[in-house]
Amino acid sequence: MKGIQLTKSEEELMEIFWEHRTPLTSVEILEMTKQVSWNGNYLHVMLRSLQKKGLIKVSGMRRYGNQYARQFEAAVTKAEYGANLIMSKGxxxxxxxxxxxxxxxxxxxxxxxxxxxxxxxxxxxxxx
Incomplete structure (x- = not known):
């Protein structure tokens, strides 16, 4: 996680994970962020990016009708992320x-x- 930089939207998404402390699906996140107006494609890009950076992980599946959605959760705490920011500043x-x-x-x-x-x-x- 060394030197990870987040976009403003990625940071807002991480705040959702840190605040809720439970696994969330993209469907649930879109419901929570209607005021932000993220569309499904943009959310999936952010989820992939955060997963690639090691900040979130897949933690299960949830059924919606006859489809399944992956559940994600934070892989690092807010304090760990903050420490990383401080360390990245030298x-x-x-x-x-x-x-x-x-x-x-x-x-x-x-x-x-x-x-x-x-x-x-x-x-x-x-x-x-």
């Missing part, structure tokens, strides 16, 4: 500085919870 050597800057930017975050999560991450990293 910030690998300053991960700790980026983490601190992001923690300071999180105005609405519960600071005690954030500290607890960071301590857990540090503990896990020390163990591995």
């Amino acid at each position: 910030l690998v050597d300053s991960i700790s500085q980026v983490t601190v800057a992001m923690a300071r930017q999180a105005e609405h975050a519960d600071k005690a919870e954030l500290i607890s999560q960071l301590e857990e991450i540090i503990k896990d990293l020390k163990e591995t």
